[in-house]
Amino acid sequence: MTKIAWITDSTSGFTPEQAAEHNIHLIPLYVVFDNESFRDGMEITNEEFYARIDRGELPKTSQPSVGDFAELYKRIMDEGYKKGIAVLISANLSGTLETARMAAEMVGFDLAVIDSKITSFPLAQMVLDGQRMEREGKDFAEIVEFLQTYPERFSAYIILDNLEFVHRGGRMNAAQFLLGNLLQIKPILHLPDGRAVVFEKVRSFKKAKSRIFELLSEYRSQDLRICVIHTNVWEQANEWKKELQEMYSNLKVSVQELGSAIAVHAGPGSIGLAWIR
Incomplete structure (x- = not known):
C-alpha cells in the first residue's frame, strides 16, 4: 500500500x-x-x-x-x-x-x-x-x-470577549460595535458550512456560557470528544474543563489555546467549545 x-x-x-x-x-x-x-x-x-x-x-x-x-x-x-x-x-x-x-x-x-x-x-x-x-x-x-x-460530525461555538477584533474583521459595523460595547453584548460565533457567523448575541458572558453548555447537552447521550478552545485565558479554560468533566464523567475533555492566526480575528479573551460526535 x-x-x-x-x-x-x-x-x-x-x-x-x-x-x-x-x-x-x-x-x-x-x-x-x-x-x-x-x-x-x-x-x-x-x-x-x-x-x-x-x-x-x-x-x-x-x-x-x-x-x-x-x-x-x-x-x-x-x-x-x-x-x-x-x-x-x-x-x-x-x-x-x-x-x-x-x-x-x-x-x-x-x-x-x-x-x-x-x-x-x-x-x-x-x-x-x-x-x-x-x-x-x-x-x-x-x-x-x-x-x-x-464536518457533519462536529460543532463549535465560541464567545467573543473583545468586539474590536470582529468589528475590524468586517463582521460587525460601527453602530453594532458601539451598541454591543454599551450593552455588554457577547456574540457567540459558530461555523455552519465553514463560515464564521454570529449564532446568537447574548447580554453577559454568564448567559453566553450557559447557552453553549445547553447546546452541548443536546448531545449528552452520544460518545463525544470535547475541547475547550480559547485565546489566552488558560485559567478560565481549565475551570470550564473541570466543570465539564464533572458533568460528563464518561467523556474526554481537553483544552486547546487557539493559535495567533485565529486570535487575530477572534481577539484575546475568547472562549468556547468544540465537540466531535
Missing part, C-alpha cells in the same frame, strides 16, 4: 514538535504586524503575539504562498511519497485550500485536498482520524471519502 503524506496548516493547533511526532507536514499561515511577517506557531509565540497586542499593535494574517506549498511538496516527493492528503482550514475562512491545490498541480503531486470547514481542534482530529484509518489498512479513496463527510 502506498504510504500517504499527511499535510495540515498551523490553525490545526499542532506545534512543530507534535506534527513531527505524528509524521504530519505542517504549513504555517502568517501573522503580520506592520511590515513584519511571522510564520504562525514557528516564528512568533502566543506570548509574543499578545504582548504586541497589549502595546497597541494591530495584527493581520496572510495565507501560505503557492511557493510555500510547492517547496513543501517537492520535499515530500523527495522523501519518496507518491500521494498526499491535505486537510486544511475552511475555504470560507482562508484561501489556503485553493493555494494548496494550485501548487500541487504546478509540481505534479498527487494530492487530495480536504476542506475541513473548520479550524483548531476538529481540524487536528480529522488528520489524526485519517492517519488511524491508514494504519488500519483502509485505502486512499476510502480515507478521502471519510474525511469529506467528517
Whole structure:
C-alpha cells in the first residue's frame, strides 16, 4: 500500500514538535504586524503575539504562498511519497485550500485536498482520524471519502470577549460595535458550512456560557470528544474543563489555546467549545 503524506496548516493547533511526532507536514499561515511577517506557531509565540497586542499593535494574517506549498511538496516527493492528503482550514475562512491545490498541480503531486470547514481542534482530529484509518489498512479513496463527510460530525461555538477584533474583521459595523460595547453584548460565533457567523448575541458572558453548555447537552447521550478552545485565558479554560468533566464523567475533555492566526480575528479573551460526535 502506498504510504500517504499527511499535510495540515498551523490553525490545526499542532506545534512543530507534535506534527513531527505524528509524521504530519505542517504549513504555517502568517501573522503580520506592520511590515513584519511571522510564520504562525514557528516564528512568533502566543506570548509574543499578545504582548504586541497589549502595546497597541494591530495584527493581520496572510495565507501560505503557492511557493510555500510547492517547496513543501517537492520535499515530500523527495522523501519518496507518491500521494498526499491535505486537510486544511475552511475555504470560507482562508484561501489556503485553493493555494494548496494550485501548487500541487504546478509540481505534479498527487494530492487530495480536504476542506475541513473548520479550524483548531476538529481540524487536528480529522488528520489524526485519517492517519488511524491508514494504519488500519483502509485505502486512499476510502480515507478521502471519510474525511469529506467528517464536518457533519462536529460543532463549535465560541464567545467573543473583545468586539474590536470582529468589528475590524468586517463582521460587525460601527453602530453594532458601539451598541454591543454599551450593552455588554457577547456574540457567540459558530461555523455552519465553514463560515464564521454570529449564532446568537447574548447580554453577559454568564448567559453566553450557559447557552453553549445547553447546546452541548443536546448531545449528552452520544460518545463525544470535547475541547475547550480559547485565546489566552488558560485559567478560565481549565475551570470550564473541570466543570465539564464533572458533568460528563464518561467523556474526554481537553483544552486547546487557539493559535495567533485565529486570535487575530477572534481577539484575546475568547472562549468556547468544540465537540466531535
